[in-house]
Amino acid sequence: MPLNSSRFNRILQVMVASSLFFPVLPGAFAELSPSHYTWLGEQIFRNECNSRPSCLTSWNAGEDFPSVGIGHFIWYQKDQEEIFEETFPALLAFFGDEGIVLPEWLKASAAADNPWRDRDSFNQAQQSPRMQELRDFLLLTAPLQAEFIVHRFNITRDSIVSSFESAKQARARQVIDQLATIQPPYGQYALIDYLHFKGSGLNPAENYQGTGWGLKQVINAMLGQQVSLETFATAATAVLDRRIENAPLARDESRWQAGWHNRIKTYLPPQAVSVN
DSSP states (O other), X not given: OOOOHHHHHHHHHHHHHHHHOOOOOSGGGTTOOHHHHHHHHHHHHHHHHTTOGGGGXXXXXXXXXXXXXXXTEEOOOTTOOOSSOOOHHHHHHHHHHTTOOOOHHHHTXXXXXXXXXXXXXXXXXXXXXXXXXXXXXXXXXXXXXXXHHXXXXXXXXXXXXXXXXXXXXXXXXXHHHHHHTSTTTHHHHHHHHHHHHHOOSOOTTSOBTTBOOSHHHHHHHHTTSOOOHHHHHHHHHHHHHHHHHHSOGGGOGGGGHHHHHHHHHTTSOOSSOOOO
């Protein structure tokens, strides 16, 4: 569908705004540049959507909510309650803080609620002007979505560290912070992608046979090791393999093993790579 003048002008506003709002973040991610955020957004988009714009507005079979954006942010209807954390309204609030112009229909939506009542109506609207405008907007703001994911990581990092027993907290923070300094933005990418991919590991409900599979479990496996992207990838692979071993047989999680391993391999950069 071709862009009309009003849509084109609004997209230009988003593009200009996106190039201006990259504040320096505290802690382990303070050295990221705008081009790093662009790269991170591309990596996350590739992992979640195989870089397909159509995937930016998805409602998976068997789920009660759509997932939108490069990070497949969850979006609930009004008064909907689920066990998973809703993240899309928080992303929109982040955009507002950064001065990004939202589509009018989305800006006017009460509390940024999902306006589609079910998966069928959502899928039937995929080629509607509203849905296409949403995909345009999400594609163009990919770097800021990556920044939002980093912002959430910085908050979650402290929760992960404090969840360790006191004698291990300093080492846990050291492991995370050292990882984040390895060949920017690759170390940061490994941390935020795994967190986004398999969670923090802090939710007691997310376990098989009493064992979780989130970022905390990966960091815990590294406490006695030298910090590198290689040891992180090895620990992450082992944590996911243990999840598969502990999973109920009916879930047949081994079908995802190769894909999970391939995703972990993207944390290891080529020997000669430059991200300015």
